[in-house]
Amino acid sequence: MVAELAFRLNNFLYGLSVSVFKNCTPKSWNLKWDEISLRQWEYLSKVQQPIRRMWRRLRNIFDSFRTYADLSPDIRTRRRVNQFLRSRPALSAKEWFEQFWESKAISKQLAEFVYVYFQKYTGLELARIRPTDRLSEDLHIPAVCWFDWQLSFCNDFEQLFGVDLSNRFDPQTLSTIEDLVMFLNHQLLSVNHS
Known part of the structure; x- marks a missing residue:
């Protein structure tokens, strides 16, 4: 238009x-x-x-x-995804961590980072997002985010954890939220063990 x-x-x-x-x-x-x-x-x-x-x-x-x-983000798609997510119960950051990530040995700090920052970049209610939600098919991440969200995400990750993801982070290679969190956790573990 x-x-x-x-x-x-x-x-x-x-x-x-x-x-x-x-x-x-x-x-x-x-x-x-x-x-x-x-x-x-x-x-x-x-x-x-x-x-x-x-x-x-x-x-x-x-x-x-x-x-x-x-x-810019596609606001209609963002609204549609958020409307779909509203059928699920909202979880606090603590509940989200305990229910999905604690048993997988993900640090609370990393789970909170994803909970806060991923919502900031996508505009989606992360309190209602589950680990099995697919990034492209269910959440439409390429459409609901600004074109440069990956750079900001990598910068925020580096500021908080001291790990530069800029040459390793490619969201197209990740299928689900769980893949994203596991990828970030792997990056933290590889730096901590080296």
């Missing part, structure tokens, strides 16, 4: 700039493009420069809107 609006406005503004350009030339010149004198060309260039600048600015604005839409 935004792209279509930008396309229509782009065409309208182009037509407007052409008509302004045509109306700014003196009628006495009786222009034929192969007979334009240097003086006439200089005049047309001076008249056209502000129009070009205006056109370039407007085009940049609409390109920004189009790019923003491509890079």
Whole structure:
């Protein structure tokens, strides 16, 4: 929808700039493009420069809107996933850890990190997410997150745990929330044992 609006406005503004350009030339010149004198060309260039600048600015604005839409989360999908998750009981961070991760020898600090930060990046209610939820198929992670969430996630992980994931973290290789937590736990264990 935004792209279509930008396309229509782009065409309208182009037509407007052409008509302004045509109306700014003196009628006495009786222009034929192969007979334009240097003086006439200089005049047309001076008249056209502000129009070009205006056109370039407007085009940049609409390109920004189009790019923003491509890079931002899909709010409808996020709402749909959260609506699906509301049928489940919400668990506190402590309950989430005790019920799913304590028996798998996952540290409480790591479980709380995922509970807090994953919700921050996805906008999903992590209190209702279960380890078997699939990242792409059930939670639609690529659609509900900002385009650069992985970088922020890696930076936050490094600040909290001192482990750089930037060259190892690829969410497309992980299927479920459990895979994600186990991957993060493995990264912590490999650093602690080396």
